[in-house]
Amino acid sequence: MTVSTTTAERVVIIGGSSGMGAALAAALVGEGAEVVIASRSADRLADTERALPEGPGKVRSLVADITIEADIERLFTEVGQVDHVVTTAVDVEGVYQPVASFDVDLARKTLDAKLIGPALLAKHARIAPGGSLTFTSGIAAYRPSPGSSIVAAANGALESLAYALAVELAPTRVNVVSPGWIDTPIWDAIAGSAKTERHQQLSARLPVGRIGHPAEIAQAMLALMHNPFITGTVLHADGGHRLV
Ligand SMILES: NC(=O)c1ccc[n+]([C@@H]2O[C@H](COP(=O)([O-])OP(=O)(O)OC[C@H]3O[C@@H](n4cnc5c(N)ncnc54)[C@H](OP(=O)(O)O)[C@@H]3O)[C@@H](O)[C@H]2O)c1
DSSP: OOOHHHHHHHHEETTTTTTHHHHHHHHHHHHTTTEEEESHHHHHHHHHHHHHHOSEEEEEEEOOTTOOOHHHHHHHHHHHEEEEEEEOOOTTTTHHHHHHHHHHHHHHHHHHHIIHHHHHHHHOOOEEEEEEEEHHHHOOOOOOTTTHHHHHHHHHHHHHHHHHHHHHHHHSEEEEEESSBOOOOOHHOOOOOGGHHHHHHHHHHHSSOOOHHHHHHHHHHHHHHTTTTOOOOOESTTGGGGGG
């Protein structure tokens, strides 16, 4: 069996301007890959591109909203065939809310980014032989808390989407990383000033005794991208959160 460690791979990361997506871009540039980071904000992309560590690889930015089909179609027309496509994209601003105050527009925005967006990637990406799609679900699907119902549902549905796509798009491989709590900018939207306290509370319960780092999720994604025998799999990188 050969486990590929190919360099000069071409990888598109939607959500590459922050958190896990930016950490994956950094790791890939270090491996010599050609990376395209995409998200909605040109400024955010430019800041991230400037902050990425030097490496043998190359990075460039393209503005695209994963919820808009024309953006995704244009993105892949521009980049052509690639080896791997990854999405971490979501904007959870306002979506953690009790079902009693359920806001349909916010809920749809989350579902569009986490579920319909990945389906649009599957529709428009041209993946080279041996390549893969990697999506990002999350612990809310397994350990929901009050107020997280839409995020939990989106994550669970995304995993089912990946199983179905792994069959339909074969031999392209389709996998999911399900992160636990990871210290990224998303927490400013989820918890604001309560972020540190909530992280400390969970850290005390987790088997690993701490919240995760974005680079640890990037490593999980690389494992799925580079192992040619893995498809239709959800890799839990959650510090044991599902056990407590
Ligand atoms: N951090 C955690 O604790 C945690 C736990 C479980 C699951 N997750 C999941 O992990 C994934 C990554 O989270 P993260 O913590 O890395 O988040 P993050 O730091 O907030 O990054 C989210 C990225 O998505 C982009 N984005 C948002 N909406 C988009 C859209 N419609 N189209 C294109 N790009 C969009 C953002 O850039 P722009 O604003 O420029 O668009 C940003 O680059 C998410 O799916 C999240 O649900 C996170």
